[in-house]
Amino acid sequence: MSQTFRVDLRGIVDLLSHHLYTSPQVYTRELLQNAVDAITAARGADTGTTAAGATDAPGRIALTSGDATGDGSLTVEDNGIGLTEAQVHELLATIGRSSKRDELGFQRHEFLGQFGIGLLSCFMVSDSIEVTTRRAGEPTVLWHGRSDGSYTVRPAPADAQRAEPGTTVTLRPRPGCEHLLTRDAVTELVTHYGAHLPHTVTVDGEGVTGGPAPWDRPADEDPGRRRARLEAYCERVFGFVPFDVVDLEAAESGLRGVAFVLPMPANPAVPARHRVYLKQMLLSEGAERLLPEWAFFVRCVADTSELRPTASREALYEDSLLESTRDALGAGLRAWLVRLSRSDPARLREFLRVHHLGVKALALHDDEMLRLVTDFWPMETNVGPLTLAEFRERYGVVRFTPLVDEFRQLAPVAAAQGLAVVNAGYVYDAQLIDRMATVDGTVEAEPLRAADLTTHLERLSAAEEQALAPALAACDRVLSRLGCDLLVRSFEPSGLPALYLLDDDTAFQVDLREAREAADDVWASILGSFETAEEPRPRLVLNHRNALARQVLALADAELRATCLEGLYVQALLLGHHPLRPADTAALNQSFLGLIGRAVAGGAR
CATH class of the missing domain: 3.30.565.10 (Histidine kinase-like ATPase, C-terminal domain)
Incomplete structure (x- = not known):
């Protein structure tokens, strides 16, 4: 019924x-x-x-x-x-x-x-x-x-x-x-x-009148006066003096508006909120998703005649028209950046210093923005700040490290060997380098990992390796207790006695083994499924060109040699900004106190 x-x-x-x-x-x-x-x-x-x-x-x-x-x-x-x-x-x-x-x-x-x-x-x-x-x-x-x-x-x-x-x-x-x-x-x-x-x-x-609307462009208004009027409006409504003012249009939705570029960095995780009018009536002061997500560096005021409001009339209804409008407004901001790169490169660099994240996010899928980033955004390298275009022109191959900590430990050694390296550990940088190589087939890019650096370091002669073999075997046993392998190479700078090399794959396996040892049987079994067949370990590379490293290897006192080796190991960890495990802290204390004890005993005699 x-x-x-x-x-x-x-x-x-x-x-x-x-x-x-x-x-x-x-x-x-x-x-x-x-x-x-x-x-x-x-x-x-x-x-x-x-x-x-x-x-x-x-x-x-x-x-x-x-x-x-x-x-x-x-x-x-x-x-x-x-x-x-x-x-x-x-x-x-x-x-x-x-x-x-x-x-x-x-x-x-x-x-x-x-x-x-x-x-x-x-x-x-x-x-x-x-x-x-x-x-x-x-x-x-x-x-x-x-x-x-x-x-x-x-x-x-x-x-x-x-x-x-x-x-x-x-x-x-x-x-x-x-x-x-x-x-x-x-x-x-x-x-x-x-x-x-x-x-x-x-x-x-x-x-009641508010004067000309921000999106109005009176024919008799001087451009300078209009710019001053819009800057005053932005400061009054949004609370900042804009870096620049960009006129926006989207004919399909009957939208006219103005985008105000923020003069300070914006948090990309916080949705940008814009002021939207519907047929010249204020609809919302906090409309979201009017612009693409990458455009978090602007605040917009706009009037539309075709976009649909929600029932409360405090937001825009998400539909295909709003999506196409968003694309059109994004294209307008992109065109502004291109014009800026051609008419005022210095100002574009100033903009990128503040809002590089938004432009780099756009460059991941836009070839013109990729060109802007490669030509104008200076990236950190071990030979000073360079744009990717400058780096490629000088060094040919774009070598990069995908992790900041890895760059810190490799940069000085790589520079001494004549290897230029880009720090691609910041947001989007590694992806941009990969995309640059994909878009331009003539670009050669390759990651430089900790394990790869050893191939660029000079090996010892056969006679030198034979002479050091007994000491190396004893040193290898000391480091084995710390989960580390030993290599001896000759490299610059000669003032660096030791280098600790750990790439992210090896670090993952090390952490996995330690977690498995501390877990119960069930979790140990689950974690074990992620382990590789071989057991990769970090490496401590002693610099044979360093006088102190050679003296440590030549020590006849096995106990003193082990204490000095542990000290070099911990120093290499600290120079590479690696965290110290309990075993590493124990090695630090043991070597430090052991050397002090030796020095005191020697002084007493």
Whole structure:
């Protein structure tokens, strides 16, 4: 048996009017929106339903605050199309029903409001709403709605008759909301939401205007004055003086706007929030996802005629049109960067010093931005800051380390061997180098890992290796207790006695073995499945060109040699910024105290 839902009107009104909107102040915006839509209909924007009431009269919206009415009530009067009694019953008394839909229920884009619930926002500041309305050729109708879900409709009394078509909305403040209907509050809210509306808007007879909108480009305005006006607007609204100002357009969504480039770094993890107007009415001060994610370095103010708002009219509806708009605005910012690279390279470098992360993120899938990064962004190398283009021109092969710590331990040694290396351990750098080699087949790029560096170090002669063999075997046993292998090579700088080499694959296997030893049987079995067949270990490379390293290997006292070797091992760890394990700390203490003990004993004799 088919049943129908029972609807608690009081609960629905409470839900929509108190929980759909984030602030009671939006009641002003919704009243302005209804007035603007009524004027739009009166002008014949939709000839299918308003031809009988169409007019060419200028739009007029007059608000009278509680200070002027004398009883604390607020009235909002427009010279829009008005409603008949039948339309009042159908539209004002049916939640979700809007006159701004066609016969199939599709939203008609000429209007700001499309959901039939905007008037309910007034219940946040008033327990009752009075609507006095008149359609051309029809009598004036008085609708009185209450927050409990009840309403009455009747012909307007003689003292409430309207001489011309239009609508008057009257609100009487609920306790605690009186301050929202005062002259100062209403003027501030109307200016905030409707300062750029294309109609005459007054509060207590005083006109409300915000001057030229940010997206306007008056033909008679000097470019320098417009730039100063926009910079002042940005400082007032967003709180910073922009690095640059970029005009944006997206014809498909009827969007015109201005992007303000931040003069300081922005956190890419925090979504950028933009100021968005819909048909010159403020929609949201914190709209997200209007621009691509990589464009976190700008704040935008824009007006659109085609993008759809959500039901609360405080955000944009995510659809294919918003997606294509986002792409178009991203293309506009990209074009600005390209123009900057051609007209003012020094300024582009200044921009990149602040916002390189956003441009590098874009360069991962945009060839033109990749060129900007390779030509203008200096990267850290062991031969000084160089752009990738400069590095390639000087050294041919683009050798790089994908980890910052690895670069720190390899950079001085590689430089002494004549190897130039790029530090690609920062965000996106390694990916950009790989992409540069993919896009340009003539670019040769190769990672330089810790294990690879040993192939560039000079081996000892056969005679030298044979002479050192007994000492090396003893030293190898000492380091084996610390999970490390020993190599002896000759390399520059000669002042460096030892080098500790550990790549990330070996580090992973070392950590895995230690975790497996500390885990129970179940977890040890799981961790064991990730271990490789062979057992890679870090290497301590002693520098045979260093006098101290040679003296340690030549020591006849095995105990003293082991103590000195442990000291060199720990020093190499510290120089390479490696963390010390408990075993390493013990080796540090043992070698340090052992050498002090030897020195004291020798001094006593």
